[in-house]
Amino acid sequence: MGIKAGNRRRLELARSVLQREAEGILAVRDGLGEAFCQVVEMILRCKGAVAVCGVGKAGLIGRKIAATLASTGTRSMWLDPVDAMHGDLGMLCKEDVALLVSNSGQTGELLLVAQALKGLAVKTIAMTSDCQTPLAQVCDLVLPLGRHLEADPLNLAPTTSTAVMLALGDALAITLAAEKGFTREDYAQLHPAGALGMRLKKVKECMRTGQRAVFVGPQTPIIDALHRVTQARCGICLVVDGDRRLLGVFTDGDLRRCLESRVDVMTTCIGACMTSPCKSIDQDALVEDAVKIMRASRINALAVVNGQMQAVGILDIQDVA
Template identity: 45%
Template sequence: MNKTVQHERLEQAQRVLEIEADAILALRARLDGAFLAAIDAILACAGRLVVTGIGKSGHIGRKIAATLASTGTPAFFVHPAEAAHGDLGMITDGDVLLALSNSGESDEVIALLPALKRKDITLIAMTGRPDSTLAREADIHLDAAVEMEACPLGLAPTSSTTAALALGDALAVTLLEARSFREEDFALSHPGGSLGRRLLVHVRDLMHAGDTLPVVQSGTTLKDALLEMTRKGLGMTAVVDASANLVGIFTDGDLRRTLDKTLDLSGLAIDDVMFRQPRTISAERLASEAVKLMETHKVNGLLVVDDAGHLVGALNMHDLLQARIV
């Protein structure tokens, strides 16, 4: 491929992005009372927000419904053709319907209007033609008109679908803010995602406790402490006093530092070589906070204590990696 062709193709791609960006910016200038009325209607909705559309508008509608549902607005998508054959029963009194159609004349959507009028719902239309049938019949009309499609033939929905998608995002984010939706709320809708793991998984969910917790009493010989570390496989052991209060920690790194000083370990007790100010964390803290603490202090493990300072668990970086918190 010669450089001239490459340049022309890059120019074409840049032109597409410019046209679609201009379409979105034009929407910004047209936001008015109708947008605010749509926000108020959705906030006051006693039911769900139902989204519908056919063809490319349907694809955009599905994404808008998914974004709304994950940001605090109960929403789902209904295909207009399926609605005409029974799924209309999914739309009940008290719902709000958001109907997408660039032309405002999509037969499958228009065919639903008589039945919808008999229901106690609010109809919000998002179209590119304020004078269309759907726009006229709607309680609220959102103008998503674009000056031109990015498709050079003017046929494939490009700028119009981008504009509709952006307007749907504007609805979702404005509603999110109005509902004081938080990261924690988002995580509850995304328990399988990375955000859900970071905001829902606590130290107590990952820590080693009970028989899997490496721990020795103060005064234990270093040899016995090493056996405990080997049995539990965490690369460390906690050291507690007779009242189960945490008094220290001994790690693989401490062992290497001890061996740098002497190869004779036979006469050493754990108290002689342990680190007396171990990094600790509460079992109720988020696992993501444990990651931050380890990174800040450049350690690979933490001991878990209760409010009284009693040892209750241990956690290392491998646990966090395995749980995909890191």
């Protein structure tokens, strides 16, 4: 079924918006030069924090820049321009750097903040359209955005300009993170909650141990192992030797195969029906790697081992995905 005429017009407009914003980002990419590197060096030398400040839509972008800096290893804060002029400047000291965001570079509140920061000997960076704006003239360094047509038909709504601000802020944050040697482990420490934080944790932080994990010897009758699995409320039993080295696993799939083959679960030892060799993962591996293994293998749990291949726990996909 074809697209309706009215919808075609809507799609054309939407695509033109995306095209113009993409062109703006590519233009600032091509224009990056020494000014960007000077800003990076100033922030790397900074012994304090980066205070990001802006008004209106630029302020919203500034909040996101501050958050991205903080989450990628650069100490930062959001500074409200109005509150700054009513006491919040006291949060800053001469060891800090201020990033002032304004496309026009003419925002009155931001110019007042820039002048006040000079009095506090705080280094300032203007993220603005070019070096000729009033804001650029009063700041120590300029991070130029370039001048772009906005994406709306009236050329009024902040669209291309804010897209460029956001992209340039991301470029700055990621460059700083790379310069500092920011690692996946660092990122995990700063994102301990949510799905992202879970993925970057080590398996040993999330695995089931103690009464929530079942370890049995190969001579254990299947029925006894099933009783223990039921009590632990897990779907897997780890079969280990006398030194607790992993020999195999017994899962609900193994049980189904036993029943289909009319195996006597009352008397048969679990070692005769276990899956061996089996999938396992080191306790120091990342959870995201464990999840990849489980999904690729279409299994719901993994045996967790240490460096000596001793079983230490169980990772259940329900706990981490």
